[in-house]
Amino acid sequence: MGLLDNVFPALHTSIQAKENDPTLYAEENFRARASALDSLEFAIDRIAGLLLREGETGVLTDLQHYAESVRTGLEKVDEALFRRLRREIASGTCTGGTLRQRIADLAGPATPGGVQSEEGYDALDALVNGILLEYPAPENVDQPEPEMIFYQPTPARIVLEMVERVDFRPDDIFYDIGSGLGQVAILVHLLTGIRTRGVEIEPAYTEYARRCTEGLNLSAVQFINGDARTGDLGEGRIFFLYTPFTGQMLEQVLERLRQVSTRHRIRLCTFGPCTSQVAQQRWLTSVEPNPVQANRLALFTSAISCGE
Ligand SMILES: C[S@@+](CC[C@H](N)C(=O)[O-])C[C@H]1O[C@@H](n2cnc3c(N)ncnc32)[C@H](O)[C@@H]1O
Known part of the structure; x- marks a missing residue:
């Protein structure tokens, strides 16, 4: 039994579970969706690693496309949520304590010891940056002078x-x-x-x-x-x-x-x-x-x- 025989069913089941979980498609369920997206990202990286190791196989390429399409489906739900929140902010109905509460309800409490990536980012960052940073970040930027630090967002x-x-x-x-x-x-x-x-x-x-x-x-x-x-x-x-x-x-x-x-x-x-x-x-x-x-x-x- 090869590596693929072990890993493929586990990856497929995990991706399918996200596709078929209706709770992940409810806009308000942001935190669970952020965790599902993290897990899909991990699966996509894993498949890319397998493709490098095993070479192109139809089964793996199909699995990669499947994972990417489930990810796109979940990202669309986030985009609709961010658009709605941006409209509320622009109309002045979601600021101050109201915004603070919306952020807490969607991303959960911000605890210094909470689950974060190595760089210290978590679902709260995905939410705040998703709402406030509407466009893809510019890529053509000047080389910083010595002593200047390149852009990295504050958690x-x-x-x-x-x-x-x-x-x-x-x-x-x-x-x-x-x-x-x-x-x-x-x-x-x-x-x-x-x-x-x-x-x-x-x-x-x-x-x-x-x-x-x-x-x-x-x-x-x-x-x-x-x-x-x-x-x-x-x-x-x-x-x-x-x-x-x-x-x-x-x-x-x-x-x-x-x-x-x-x-x-x-x-x-x-x-x-x-x-x-x-x-x-x-x-x-x-x-x-x-x-x-x-x-x-x-x-x-x-x-x-x-x-x-
Ligand atoms: C670590 S990032 C912090 C970005 C931002 N404060 C945040 O938390 O999202 C540092 C930023 O400082 C900018 N920067 C570096 N040297 C600067 C200078 N002399 N004057 C103004 N901005 C500078 C960089 O271009 C970069 O965007």
Whole structure:
């Protein structure tokens, strides 16, 4: 009995189970569908591996097409859900607490210890990115300079944690420094109602973020194409950095933020390896009860400046 005789029936049964499970086609059953899609992805990878090993066989190629068509069927249900939620957001009926509750109902609670992929993404990311990032990501982008970090999205659970922990006030302006495709600035605005801005050096990402914002009818979210070392950050009260750059570049931007903090108090939220460098800034105080860690959200505040 060959490898194929063992593996083929198991893969076929698993794919068929997804095709024939009516609960997976109910729009609201997002979490179960996300898990089914993960499992289909695994099956498709496995079949691709077998095709490489065994060479093209009609049976395997048919199985591959079968798995792909079941995946497409489930993705269509997600796309309909995302379109509906985008319409609700654009009409203003799904923001703030309503959106937070919809996200929790669909993706389940965001727990730091929840089931995540190696990179730290989970069903919550599939949901939030599916709603907010309407188009395929741009592929033709400039090569980043040394010390600049390429685009990678902040896990959605980190953004939700930030919204819960930071005391946002109605007049605050939030900046995502190195805003990529824009979902952090969009989500923070949707959940808090405050004005948000993203500063991003890559023109294609900035253009993308603007398109998504326009589609959602959000006039209080703005994306600025430029270098955070030179762009205007002066109105910001709360800044978020998911390690957009490192070393000297980070030092230069932190110095610019220190200058802003001489005019009004600012708060910094960080995630990723930049956190340790931010924690060394003497003009900032960590508000963490525990020592800061790169893989957790970290919050810092500058001193209250005179006049406040
Ligand atoms: C790790 S990604 C974070 C993206 C976004 N904040 C998010 O969480 O989805 C870093 C982003 O910073 C941008 N970036 C790097 N250097 C920059 C600079 N000097 N000024 C503005 N953006 C920069 C990159 O193009 C990239 O999109």
